[in-house]
Amino acid sequence: MMHETYFRRLVDNNHLVHAYAFTGINTAEKEKTTEYLLSLLACQNKTPEGQACGQCAVCQRIKEGNFPDVLYIEPDGRSVRVDQIRELKQWVATTPVETTFKMAVIQQADLMNTSASNALLTVLEEPVDHVYMILWVNNQANLLPTIQSRVQMVGFDEGDYQEKQQIFVEQGYSSAHAFVLSHLPSENVGLLTAAYPPGDLDQWLRDYHYYYQLLVQCEIQSFVTVETHIKKHLKPVPVALLGIDYLLFINYHLLLKVSNDNEVEAPSMYEQFFNNLIKQKNPSVSLLLDINQYLLQTKQYIQANVSPQLALEQLTINICK
Ligand SMILES: [Zn+2]
Incomplete structure (x- = not known):
């Protein structure tokens, strides 16, 4: 659906x-x-x-x-x-x-x-x-x-997600954090959990939420945020890529919510976050689709050995220009 x-x-x-x-x-x-x-x-x-x-x-x-x-x-x-x-x-x-x-x-x-x-x-x-x-x-x-x-x-693989989520809960992650981890590409997620044990993942999520919020608001301030909030999360490269995957994940769910399809409900952990974003900025479907394209492009740049920080700064300029 x-x-x-x-x-x-x-x-x-x-x-x-x-x-x-x-x-x-x-x-x-x-x-x-x-x-x-x-x-x-x-x-x-x-x-x-x-x-x-x-x-x-x-x-x-x-x-x-x-x-x-x-x-x-x-x-x-x-x-x-x-x-x-x-x-x-x-x-x-x-x-x-x-x-x-x-x-x-x-x-x-x-x-x-x-x-x-x-x-x-x-x-x-x-x-x-x-x-x-x-x-x-x-x-x-x-x-x-x-x-x-x-x-x-x-x-x-919805069924699969639930099983994976349970494994992360057993490792000590909250169910909301386990939900996120279970939806990220599994081949690299071990690197993320090694770098961010249960107590530390919250900061990773909050920094990306903050950055994403500024992107949707097209705040040029988000350029600085790459340096102040995101840079520390960009090593090694597969962990940087997971950050982009996470931004794609949030953007996908906001897109569905903004598309206003009654059958679709955003994951409950995003309810307040999304409602605030919609209240402040009322992002259009076409903006979110643009963000989707630019995020994919950013991933390709990083996979082609562009520095993740540079790629994210370029992303910010593309969205906020
Ligand atoms: Zn037909």
């Missing part, structure tokens, strides 16, 4: 990026969201709320699995092989048959072998305007970091 609202806003505002990784174990939900997104892009008869109609010929064909401009790639045996990615590359280069876009879905993209991964990387490095890539990934850690930096992650 949350993902549907999110993608509807992205499509409405023309903010879809070229490649997404749907990470986590909930394959049924990944399938549903992929089909939902496909219908949103393809339907020629959308409702006033921006939903696909579900009735037109295109919507029908998508439901029946008969839509020509989507390509699903399944693992061939135990891996996704390089010739499958080469075929994908050729398919991407052809014109859409029925609509104005094409979508490729790589199921279990974490089963790509190294040569397949490298072949896919060359596709991701030269995005084509009307082509979208969706990677279904059970375990994000199995995806090459170079690929991770080219795609936007969207999590699909």
Whole structure:
């Protein structure tokens, strides 16, 4: 449900990026969201709320699995092989048959072998305007970091989160802090908990909340905040990246709240924080989508060895200019 609202806003505002990784174990939900997104892009008869109609010929064909401009790639045996990615590359280069876009879905993209991964990387490095890539990934850690930096992650493992949250609670974190930790990419979160044991994580969260608040308010003061509040949290680099992941996480939930979808409730720990932000600034959906894009860009800069402090200062300038 949350993902549907999110993608509807992205499509409405023309903010879809070229490649997404749907990470986590909930394959049924990944399938549903992929089909939902496909219908949103393809339907020629959308409702006033921006939903696909579900009735037109295109919507029908998508439901029946008969839509020509989507390509699903399944693992061939135990891996996704390089010739499958080469075929994908050729398919991407052809014109859409029925609509104005094409979508490729790589199921279990974490089963790509190294040569397949490298072949896919060359596709991701030269995005084509009307082509979208969706990677279904059970375990994000199995995806090459170079690929991770080219795609936007969207999590699909609610059940898993609860289990993880419980583990952090057992380590002594409050349930709100454990909630946050369980939603950050698990391969690096151990570095964060090593640097910030239960008593110290609060400061990390408060500094990022403060910085995020200034970003949303487009306060140029947030530039100084990188030096005064955030700089101390930027080492080592994977911990700096977790900070960006956390900003993306907050921004995602505020975006859903501002989108005003009644089905969606923000996590309770943010209720007051979000209400204050909305009262002070009333951030627009398009501002939050811009922040989303700039945060992703910041991540890419850091992954390309730009100093995290410099990347965050640039982020601040981009948002507050
Ligand atoms: Zn339709």
